[in-house]
Amino acid sequence: MDPTAKYISQKISRTRWRPVPAGLLQQPEVFAAGSWDNESNRVSIWSLGDNDSDTDGEFDEEPRLLCDSEHDGDVMDLQALSLAHVWERAHRYSCDNAPCTAVVCRSPELVSVGEDGRVILYKADQTEVVRVIENADSSTIHAVTFLRTTEVLTVNSIGQLKMWDFRQQSDSPAQILSLTGDRVPLHCVDKHPNQQHIVATGGQDGMLCIWDVRQGNTPFSLIEAHSAEMWEVHFHPSNPNHLFTCSEDGSLLHWETTSGSDMSTLLQRGWNSRVVSHSGVPLAGEDDSVVSSWLAGDSSKNRLEATHMLPSQTLSVNSLDVLEQCLVCGTDGEAVYVHRQLPV
Amino acid sequence: MEEVDVEPSPMLIPSAGFHQRHLGFEWGPGDLLVYETNYKLQGPRSAGSPLVHVVRKDEDICSPILRKLFNESHLIFVGLQKIKEDVVEVHSVEVSILLAIELIWNLCEVLFIDAAPAGSLLLHLLDWVRLHKSDVDARAREVLQSESPAQHQSYWDVISLVLQGRMDEARQVLSKQASLRAESSSVFKRMDVLLQTMPIFNPTGTQTLTEFDVKWRHWHEECDRCLQDNTFASNRHLETIVKILVGDEDTILEQKELLSTWYHFLVTRLLFTHPTIKPPDLHYYAQSSMNMFLGPRAPPEPLDIILLSAFEFDLHQVIKDCSIALNNWWFVAHLTDLLDHCKLLQSHNLHFGSNLREFLVLEYASGLFTHHSLWQLAVDYFDHCPEFGRVYLELQIERIPLDTERKAIKVLRICEDRQMSEQVRSICKIMAKRALRNNRLGSALSWSIRAKDAAFATLISERFLQDYCNKGSFTDLDLLDNLGPAMLLSDRLTFLGKYREFHRLYGENRFSEAAKLLLSLMTAKIAPRGLWMTLLTDALPLLEQKEVKTRTTHALHSHFTVVKKLVETMYICLQNFKHLSCTIAV
Numbered sequence: 017m018d019p020t021a022k023y024i025s026q027k028i029s030r031t032r033w034r035p036v037p038a039g040l041l042q043q044p045e046v047f048a049a050g051s052w053d054n055e056s057n058r059v060s061i062w063s064l065g066d067n068d069s070d071t072d073g074e075f076d077e078e079p080r081l082l083c084d085s086e087h088d089g090d091v092m093d094l095q096a097l098s099l100a101h102v103w104e105r106a107h108r109y110s111c112d113n114a115p116c117t118a119v120v121c122r123s124p125e126l127v128s129v130g131e132d133g134r135v136i137l138y139k140a141d142q143t144e145v146v147r148v149i150e151n152a153d154s155s156t157i158h159a160v161t162f163l164r165t166t167e168v169l170t171v172n173s174i175g176q177l178k179m180w181d182f183r184q185q186s187d188s189p190a191q192i193l194s195l196t197g198d199r200v201p202l203h204c205v206d207k208h209p210n211q212q213h214i215v216a217t218g219g220q221d222g223m224l225c226i227w228d229v230r231q232g233n234t235p236f237s238l239i240e241a242h243s244a245e246m247w248e249v250h251f252h253p254s255n256p257n258h259l260f261t262c263s264e265d266g267s268l269l270h271w272e273t274t275s276g277s278d279m280s281t282l283l284q285r286g287w288n289s290r291v292v293s294h295s296g297v298p299l300a301g302e303d304d305s306v307v308s309s310w311l312a313g314d315s316s317k318n319r320l321e322a323t324h325m326l327p328s329q330t331l332s333v334n335s336l337d338v339l340e341q342c343l344v345c346g347t348d349g350e351a352v353y354v355h356r357q358l359p360v
Numbered sequence: 361m362e363e364v365d366v367e368p369s370p371m372l373i374p375s376a377g378f379h380q381r382h383l384g385f386e387w388g389p390g391d392l393l394v395y396e397t398n399y400k401l402q403g404p405r406s407a408g409s410p411l412v413h414v415v416r417k418d419e420d421i422c423s424p425i426l427r428k429l430f431n432e433s434h435l436i437f438v439g440l441q442k443i444k445e446d447v448v449e450v451h452s453v454e455v456s457i458l459l460a461i462e463l464i465w466n467l468c469e470v471l472f473i474d475a476a477p478a479g480s481l482l483l484h485l486l487d488w489v490r491l492h493k494s495d496v497d498a499r500a501r502e503v504l505q506s507e508s509p510a511q512h513q514s515y516w517d518v519i520s521l522v523l524q525g526r527m528d529e530a531r532q533v534l535s536k537q538a539s540l541r542a543e544s545s546s547v548f549k550r551m552d553v554l555l556q557t558m559p560i561f562n563p564t565g566t567q568t569l570t571e572f573d574v575k576w577r578h579w580h581e582e583c584d585r586c587l588q589d590n591t592f593a594s595n596r597h598l599e600t601i602v603k604i605l606v607g608d609e610d611t612i613l614e615q616k617e618l619l620s621t622w623y624h625f626l627v628t629r630l631l632f633t634h635p636t637i638k639p640p641d642l643h644y645y646a647q648s649s650m651n652m653f654l655g656p657r658a659p660p661e662p663l664d665i666i667l668l669s670a671f672e673f674d675l676h677q678v679i680k681d682c683s684i685a686l687n688n689w690w691f692v693a694h695l696t697d698l699l700d701h702c703k704l705l706q707s708h709n710l711h712f713g714s715n716l717r718e719f720l721v722l723e724y725a726s727g728l729f730t731h732h733s734l735w736q737l738a739v740d741y742f743d744h745c746p747e748f749g750r751v752y753l754e755l756q757i758e759r760i761p762l763d764t765e766r767k768a769i770k771v772l773r774i775c776e777d778r779q780m781s782e783q784v785r786s787i788c789k790i791m792a793k794r795a796l797r798n799n800r801l802g803s804a805l806s807w808s809i810r811a812k813d814a815a816f817a818t819l820i821s822e823r824f825l826q827d828y829c830n831k832g833s834f835t836d837l838d839l840l841d842n843l844g845p846a847m848l849l850s851d852r853l854t855f856l857g858k859y860r861e862f863h864r865l866y867g868e869n870r871f872s873e874a875a876k877l878l879l880s881l882m883t884a885k886i887a888p889r890g891l892w893m894t895l896l897t898d899a900l901p902l903l904e905q906k907e908v909k910t911r912t913t914h915a916l917h918s919h920f921t922v923v924k925k926l927v928e929t930m931y932i933c934l935q936n937f938k939h940l941s942c943t944i945a946v
Contacts, residue, residue: 023427023428023431023432025427025428026427026733027733027736029766052766052767053732053733053767054732054733055732092764092766109798109799109800112798114798115763115764115765117764117765117766131764131765131800131803132798132800133800133802133803151836153802153838154800154801154802154803154835154836154838154839155800155802155803155805155806155839156765156800156802156803156806172802173765173802173803173806174802174805174806174839174842176838176842178838189838192838192842194842196844197844197845198844198845198846199806199809199842199843199844199846201806220769244773244777245769245773264769264770264773328435328439329438330435331736331737332770348736348770349431349434349435349737350427350428350431351431
């Protein structure tokens with residue numbers, strides 16, 4: 017089933033589902049989208065309407081705008097919270113404001129990172145920041161994620177992953193991991209929902225790397241996922257055998273293991289694969305690639321298959337979010353795509 | 361210079377040009393800058409307005425509704441360029457507010473792209489009119505669904521169905537009347553037969569045009585006979601209908617309100633007088649229809665002129681008229697591109713070398729580039745202009761304001777994909793300089809690595825070394841300790857990395873390795889002159905260390921060799937240094 021597209025007259029930098037209360041087997045219906053590169057940017061909330069489908073089982077609903085509000089500067093990241101607050105000038109240079117590049121929250125705590133190389137910890141109900149790690153990084157920090165309640169992992173533009181423990185007083189990272197070889201900037205990071213030591217990152221060259229933060233400082237798997245910067249990588253929160261990536265090259269890939277073993281054991285065996293152009297609709301001008309995955313001896317059993325989720329080549333897909341069976345993504349072509357029947 | 365077709369309309373600029381002040385102007389990429397000025401170069405200084413006015417020609421580009429149009433048409437444009445076969449599928453763009461554009465576009469499809477021959481031409485034109493006058497359906501449905509259709513006040517608007525050639529539906533409506541009154545049922549039956557037997561040309565059938573013509577004339581004569589016999593004299597509405605069927609132009613003209621446009625009148629007229637119209641004859645009827653409908657004195661609207669040019673099959677005139685009438689290059693650029701793909705445009709070399717299609721697409725794309733957000737769409741358009749597209753892109757892409765790193769990354773990706781190394785280097789340099797100014801040395805270095813800019817990498821290394829000399833220790837150790845192969849970008853950077861490694865080895869008490877490294881740094885001549893004294897000072901403690909570290913004869917021997925070499929090199933360095941100092945003193 018093809019995703020429904022809606023053109024919203026603004027380039028979308030981030031889309032996020034509103035979290036559904038756990039326990040209720042509901043599909044998410046409301047999502048937020050943030051714009052960028054406009055003279056006046058907006059954060060807008062959209063609703064997908066009723067869940068009832070017509071007799072064909074098709075969802076015809078286009079997203080409807082519920083409300084929106086103005087936002088100063090580009091919207092770089094969105095997270096759902098129950099309170100609202102503004103921390104001014106949290107990220108800054110000596111004489112100017114610095115762009116904040118990412119925000120992550122695990123209520124009630126929030127962590128933000130920016131181009132000024134700072135890691136800042138906030139509490140949702142306090143106006144003062146709780147802690148600032150100055151000079152956490154000499155280059156821009158692009159993304160951050162919580163590993164444990166007091167630990168965060170950041171990725172920066174010289175290709176390093178750094179682990180920070182807020183229980184420690186010192187301002188230096190607990191651990192630094194990086195690829196040997198070229199220092200390619202990393203743009204996104206996500207951790208496995210059940211196993212906190214498995215982390216996926218995406219880089220400027222479109223490589224998807226899977227790391228085990230407990231051992232060594234080189235990644236387990238390196239997968240040539242995209243031909244341009246990978247903007248977001250997400251494990252599916254309830255079914256971690258599925259991974260989603262989106263990129264500047266205009267594609268959104270859905271990765272799933274096709275064998276009996278799950279993603280984590282597959283990755284632990286240090287599996288490598290090339291991406292598969294595996295979609296129902298062939299892209300104009302592209303040849304079909306051959307599925308090739310090599311895992312010593314077990315090539316027939318363990319495979320990672322990738323499927324293109326968007327019907328045609330679009331401009332850069334900047335953001336994606338998955339929840340239950342629904343996927344939402346936003347592109348530079350000013351379109352939001354919603355897919356409500358993910359095969360997960 | 362050619363003469364202007366239409367008088368340009370003046371535009372008032374508020375708060376400028378009063379009190380007989382002169383206005384100066386300067387062209388921008390999509391705007392015009394206007395300012396007040398003294399015409400004379402020198403003269404008495406008088407209070408003038410300090411304002412510079414930006415006059416933007418194209419307001420449409422800011423409309424949110426049109427942005428959807430631009431984005432959707434961009435997708436279609438890119439898709440069209442990739443189609444290689446001769447048969448081009450016509451993509452119709454649905455526009456809700458620009459009905460005129462849709463009208464013109466559809467007409468161009470019918471006349472130029474489908475290029476229907478006689479016979480089907482009229483059928484296509486009928487479809488075109490029906491598409492653009494769809495309220496007829498709604499009204500007919502309203503009448504049919506009412507309680508007593510025959511008494512409905514708009515009942516006799518059934519004529520509009522006849523005018524559009526929709527005989528079956530007209531018959532359906534008329535049957536409501538027929539069932540009501542028994543005495544006139546025979547008259548209605550007669551009308552029903554006439555409507556039912558009207559011949560319609562079937563392009564896919566076996567019937568030739570001549571056969572159809574003969575049949576049609578028979579039917580026409582039948583209608584005429586009914587008129588002469590006053591068969592329908594009892595009911596004036598039916599009388600009107602039969603007059604229309606006969607093709608009486610005055611009667612058709614009386615239905616002005618139902619027709620509402622002259623091109624509807626044209627098509628109806630052709631339907632009932634010349635259904636086998638050939639394309640070359642179209643324009644004669646078009647001109648006369650317009651005159652008859654609008655009256656001799658009414659000035660034609662721009663839309664009418666455009667449609668008339670289309671009926672005359674003058675493609676270039678259509679494009680020219682559209683360019684004048686419409687604010688934005690969007691329509692002409694896409695239309696011309698589509699026609700070019702159908703090979704309908706003769707290559708028309710313009711004065712500045714490129715052909716018409718490329719010229720229009722370039723104009724459109726340049727306009728997009730001035731928009732703060734739509735510049736990304738413009739890139740694809742430039743890609744598909746073979747002659748000048750690349751040059752335009754190279755000039756424009758460097759002028760995009762870069763507020764965040766993410767935007768810079770996207771712009772760089774565009775340049776790298778097209779091997780525009782000049783632009784890559786310049787953008788990376790801008791970002792690196794900005795990072796350096798904000799003291800983000802790691803960022804600056806990562807930008808230099810991306811651009812493979814050795815000179816800037818040297819600059820950054822100098823900055824690090826300066827910091828070291830001032831503070832006595834290195835900053836940003838996480839960067840220096842993890843340079844990796846990027847170290848080889850410039851000599852200075854290599855030195856920096858190795859020097860930091862030396863310090864690290866020393867801190868870990870691995871003195872022999874440290875010594876070897878220091879030695880290689882000195883002999884390889886990549887050390888900057890200003891640091892030689894520092895290096896020599898660093899070497900001193902190593903010379904003492906040999907006492908502490910001696911354990912085996914082998915170690916001693918190797919140490920001794922190293923130390924010996926160190927001393928020799930020190931001597932050479934000192935000599936050079938002395939030479940330097942002498943030259944300076946002199």
